[in-house]
Amino acid sequence: MEYKRAPITEAILELKWRDPIDFDLAQRAAKKLSRHYYPGEEEQAQVTPNIIYETGQDPRASVNVLWKGIKRSSADQAESARVSTASLSIMRLAPYTGWEMFVSRAKRDWEAVLPTLGRRPIERIGLRYINRIDIPEQDGQVQFSRYLNPRVAFPTTEWGEPGAYFVQLTFPRAARGLALIINTGTVVSPILHYQSVLLDIDVVAEKLDLIRDERIWELATAMRGEKNRVFESCITDAAREMFNA
Amino acid sequence: MSAIQAVAAMRTMPGANGQSARAMPQDSISEFHGSMPGTSADATSAVRTTMEERLFQSSANFKILTSMVAMHLPVEWREKMFQQIDTLLDAEQWESDDAPPTVFSARTFLRLILALNSSVRPGLGASHDGNLIAAWTKGKNRLTVECLGGDRLKWSVVREAPDRESVDRIVGATGLGRFVSQLAPYRPEIWFTSGEQ
Numbered sequence: 236m237e238y239k240r241a242p243i244t245e246a247i248l249e250l251k252w253r254d255p256i257d258f259d260l261a262q263r264a265a266k267k268l269s270r271h272y273y274p275g276e277e278e279q280a281q282v283t284p285n286i287i288y289e290t291g292q293d294p295r296a297s298v299n300v301l302w303k304g305i306k307r308s309s310a311d312q313a314e315s316a317r318v319s320t321a322s323l324s325i326m327r328l329a330p331y332t333g334w335e336m337f338v339s340r341a342k343r344d345w346e347a348v349l350p351t352l353g354r355r356p357i358e359r360i361g362l363r364y365i366n367r368i369d370i371p372e373q374d375g376q377v378q379f380s381r382y383l384n385p386r387v388a389f390p391t392t393e394w395g396e397p398g399a400y401f402v403q404l405t406f407p408r409a410a411r412g413l414a415l416i417i418n419t420g421t422v423v424s425p426i427l428h429y430q431s432v433l434l435d436i437d438v439v440a441e442k443l444d445l446i447r448d449e450r451i452w453e454l455a456t457a458m459r460g461e462k463n464r465v466f467e468s469c470i471t472d473a474a475r476e477m478f479n480a
Numbered sequence: 481m482s483a484i485q486a487v488a489a490m491r492t493m494p495g496a497n498g499q500s501a502r503a504m505p506q507d508s509i510s511e512f513h514g515s516m517p518g519t520s521a522d523a524t525s526a527v528r529t530t531m532e533e534r535l536f537q538s539s540a541n542f543k544i545l546t547s548m549v550a551m552h553l554p555v556e557w558r559e560k561m562f563q564q565i566d567t568l569l570d571a572e573q574w575e576s577d578d579a580p581p582t583v584f585s586a587r588t589f590l591r592l593i594l595a596l597n598s599s600v601r602p603g604l605g606a607s608h609d610g611n612l613i614a615a616w617t618k619g620k621n622r623l624t625v626e627c628l629g630g631d632r633l634k635w636s637v638v639r640e641a642p643d644r645e646s647v648d649r650i651v652g653a654t655g656l657g658r659f660v661s662q663l664a665p666y667r668p669e670i671w672f673t674s675g676e677q
Contacts, residue, residue: 240551240552241551242551243551244547244548275536275540308540311543311558311559311562312540312543312544312547313543313547313550328544328547328548328550329547329548329549329550329551330547330550330551330555330558367548369552425548425549425587425590425591425594426549426552426591426594426595427591427594427595427656427657428595
């Protein structure tokens with residue numbers, strides 16, 4: 236279902252290769268991503284500080300930097316792609332412009348890096364949609380269960396609904412061999428006099444050995460179908476109404 | 481961001497902000513209220529010292545923060561605000577001693593925009609110490625709001641007096657939560673409901 240004001244704050248598709256690649260190769264592949272679409276570029280590293288303190292001696296400090304990948308971003312920062320030593324990730328921030336555009340971009344970027352990387356098996360595909368549902372307060376309160384189906388069951392109703400909660404649900408063997416992870420809970424709202432709930436849906440296909448492009452995109456599309464099914468099952472009609480207001 | 485925080489951000493795998501799909505989402509949900517957006521970029525921020533790079537990062541932070549509330553903004557607002565911020569942060573025009581707008585100020589600015597629910601986009605400026613300034617002008621009437629971190633605002637109103645021969649000037653400092661009610665006596669609809677500036 237498409238909404239006028241979809242609550243998606245970030246969509247991420249990650250294709251993880253079976254065997255990690257060198258940073259140099261990731262860097263060369265990232266250079267093949269179009270500068271027209273992604274003028275921004277930043278190298279990303281894992282930085283590990285080491286501080287050694289021995290009695291009677293001055294502390295000694297050093298920093299290890301392990302280069303991990305290159306992120307390329309559109310001028311408005313809404314679209315980005317990351318080639319790392321482990322994977323290719325395609326990201327889209329709000330406003331979300333639909334699956335067709337998202338997956339087309341993923342295919343385009345995949346085809347751009349493929350000649351440099353060479354065809355290599357994909358071991359894992361992750362499709363993650365982070366939604367934030369912003370709900371206006373009424374008398375300073377929000378009844379979350381009016382908008383969301385996943386909820387916290389508490390032994391007594393004496394205290395009403397919780398003002399804040401956080402739940403992680405993992406389904407290692409969800410439908411069609413996919414794993415599903417849902418994180419949901421209250422977050423500080425970016426809007427005054429609103430309260431917000433995070434609904435973070437992550438669909439994962441693991442232990443893959445995919446080489447053929449069409450199989451990758453077929454699976455990604457099927458995962459998107461599952462993600463939509465999960466999302467729709469998590470929200471109520473009141474939420475749908477709000478997204479279309 | 482400290483080096484230790486950088487490790488925490490980078491040990492997870494991707495996501496526009498460097499979070500793993502499996503990571504607990506407290507990191508990602510702090511996009512708007514907690515850590516700097518684009519934390520994955522921060523590992524390299526220590527070497528980003530030129531003013532041009534700082535301005536770029538300030539602009540990128542603003543755009544990422546805006547994306548967090550983009551579903552509540554008209555599409556054309558987002559595009560035009562980005563043009564405004566790019567113009568404001570043009571390295572060739574920027575005074576080299578001034579600090580680029582901080583992410584904390586940008587966050588307050590966006591919360592202000594959403595709270596006011598104005599149909600008129602403000603003009604944008606920046607203070608020398610890294611705060612965004614929003615301004616609405618209608619004839620002699622002017623509302624200027626400096627957005628500090630943590631929802632704090634400094635504001636000034638120039639309002640034509642009823643005799644139309646003089647103007648009243650009022651300044652204030654308040655939190656965002658009380659700003660709308662403090663502004664009410666000055667009939668702010670003159671700034672917020674009359675189409676594009």
